[in-house]
Amino acid sequence: MKILITGGAGFIGSRTAAALVQRGDRVTIVDSLSPQIHGDVAAQAQVATTLSEHTNFIHGDVRDVDLMKSLARDHDAVLHLAAETGTGQSMYDMVRYSDVNVTGTAALLEAVTSSDSKIGKIVVASSRSIYGEGAYRCASHGLVYPGDRSPTAMDAGNFDPRCPICDQNVEVAPTPETAPLTPASVYAVTKLAQENMVLAVARAHGLSAYGLRYQNVFGAGQSLSNPYTGILSIFSREMVFGRAIEIFEDGLESRDFVHVSDVVRANCAALSADATGVHPINVGTGVGVSVETVTAELARLLDYNGDVRVSGRYRAGDIRHNIANVNLLQTELRMTCDIDFRTGLEEFVTWSRAELMRGIDSDGYARSLAELAEHGLMKGG
Helix, strand or coil: EEEEEECCCCHHHHHHHHHHCCCCCCEEEEEEEHHHCCCHHHHHHHHHHHHCCCCCECCCCCCCCCHHHHCCCCCCEECCCCCCCCCCHHCCCHHHHHHHHHHHHHHHHHHHCCCCCCEEEEEEEEHHHHHHCCCCCEEEEEEEEECCCHHHHHCCCCCEEEEECCEEEEEECECCCCCCCCCCCCCHHHHHHHHHHHHHHEEEEEEEEEEEEEEEEEEECCCCCCCCCHHHHHHHHHHHHHHEEEEEHHHCEEEEEEEEEHHHHHHHHHHCCCCEEEEEECCCCCHHHHHHHHHHHHHCCCCCCEEEEEECCEECCCCCCCCCCCCCHHCCCCCCCCCCHHHHHHHHHHHHHHHHHHCCCCCCHHHHHHHHHCCEEEEEC
C-alpha cells in the first residue's frame, strides 16, 4: 500500500512509518516540524534528513488543501496524526488548537473526497480525553458516567467523582467506546471533532475509517523538551536536573499508560487491507497506574532523592482516572497491548536519562505552569 502520514515526524508517526516500510508499504510523511515538538531549525533539519532515508518526507502543513489534494491522488490510505497536543495549553491557546486540529482535518478530508483521490481508508489519532471523566461503577446504580468534578469539592481536597444519580462514592471502571463523550478541555473538544469528522465523512463516502482513541502513550523517543507532553517526560527532566516534584491533586489520580510499540501495532493493524470497518476503538491496556506510583517508580529508577510534594493544586480540564475497555481492540483489530507499564518504564528511563544528560536543561515546565496560573487555570492548594 501507499500510505500518507500527516504529522508523521513525531513520536508515534515516525515509528509507525518505520514499521509500515518494514512490512513493505511505501510511506509519505507530511509534517510542519513544529518548534515546540522538534526544536530549533538545526534539529528540524536532522529530523527531515533521518526520515528521508526511508520515506518520502515533505515539510508541509496539513491545512494546505492543494498539497493534500496532490497527495490524495497518489496514496491508498492516510494515517492522520497531525495535531496540537496539550490539555493545559489548549485552554488558553484556543485559536491555534482549533485551527490546526479542526481546520487541518477539514482540509485533509476535502482532499480525501476530491474526485481524483485514491484514498480508501482514513485512520485518525483520537484521544481518551474525549470521554471526560469516563466510566465509574456505583454500588447502587451500576455503570455510571459522572460529569465534570465540582470545583468547590476539589478546593476542599475531594477529588473523586460521585455518582450522578445518588451522589455516593464510585469506583473507576473501564470506559467502553459507547460511553457518553463529554470532553473537558479545548484539546479534547478538537480531538472529538477530528474523530467525528473523519467517521462521518467515511460513512458518507463509503470509505473505511478508524478513530483510534489512544490512552496515555509513552516510550523511548517521546519529546523531553516539550513541557506540554506527558508526566513521564516532565518528571524525568525535573528529577535528572534535581528539581522538586509537585504532584497535583492527591497523587491517586490514574492513567492507562500504553507503550508506543503497541500503539504502532494498532496503527498498522488499522491500516491493513483486511480492516474495513468504520469504528472508534480504544487503544490501551485496561490497567490504571496512579501518579503516586509513577513518581515513586521514576524516582527509584533515576536514583532521585529530592523533594516530592503532593500540593492539592489541580488544573482546569484534567480528569481523575482513565482505564480503557479494550474488548473492541481485541475483536476488531485482533490485538492486545502487551507491554506492561513497568517494563516500558525501565526502557524509557534508560533512554531518557542518557538523552537528558547530554542535552540542555530547560525551564519550560515551570514556564508552562506559570502560564496556566496567569490564565486562571491552576487552582486549589
